[in-house]
Amino acid sequence: MKKTRSALLTALVVFFISCKEKQTHGITAQQIVDKSIDACGGDLYRTSDISFDFRGMIYVKENANGQKILKRIQKNDSLDIVDLKTSKGFERYIDGELIATPDSLANLYGNSINSVHYFAYLPYGLNDPAVNKEYLGDIKIHENNYHKIRVTFSQENGGDDFDDVYLYWFNTKTFKPDYLAYEFHVNGGGMRFREAYNERVVSGIRFVDYRNYKPKASSSSINEIDHLFMNGELELLSEIALKDVVVSPGNYN
DSSP states (O other), X not given: OHHHHHHHHHHHHHHHHHHHHHHHTSSOHHHHHHHHHHHHTTTHHHHEEEEEEETTEEEEEEEETTEEEEEEEEEOSSOEEEEEEETTEEEEEETTEEEOOOHHHHHHHHHHHHHHHHHHTTTGGGGSTTEEEEEEEXXXXXXXXXXXXXXXEXXXXXXXXXXXXXEEEEETTTOOEEEEEEEEOGGGOEEEEEEEEEEEEETTEEEEEEEEEEESSXXXXXXXXXXXXXXXXXXXXXXXXXXXXXXXXXBOO
């Protein structure tokens, strides 16, 4: 009888724990990201051509027969510089002529182009093959509730900064990512927290600008950066604004 009662008690404990987990984790990180992408533009991210001005340079995403081409265009009185980043690598053209670029600079320029495009099209990039997503639970920021998700990257296909850590906060009602943060290791490392503002929809795709913050204390933890934001313990570094956003149907086959 004692064994039976013990077994029953154990089963009840497992049952209640299971119910609690289902209530707490009734939605997965993958489901949240999928809903967010659908809410912000869905398949239009993949099929559209997009251009925008960022800090005086023109960035362009084009689709050519299923291949994604990322561009950065710099124009001044004497030179036109066009940088291209594709699956085949990096190329630089000056006044229409292909210029040999050392591998170190090609890698630097290519990563810079990719970074600007990546942030411009969030949350779309969160379904890239190298992305690992973990649901951390819900948190309230100001008057809204958010799903908090941790993103890391596999070393394979994860790029040079695969060891960076990102956090995203998705509004529990709209599933839009209103905040993000990341911890990086290049150039001495550090942390950044971004607050989205100036939301607008261009031809079906959501675009935002960001207020870019960093912690006032260097000993801060990336896991607590949302609390630092709410407690006024971050300092504003810059604003990241996209201008003249244009979206048009792409040549995607």
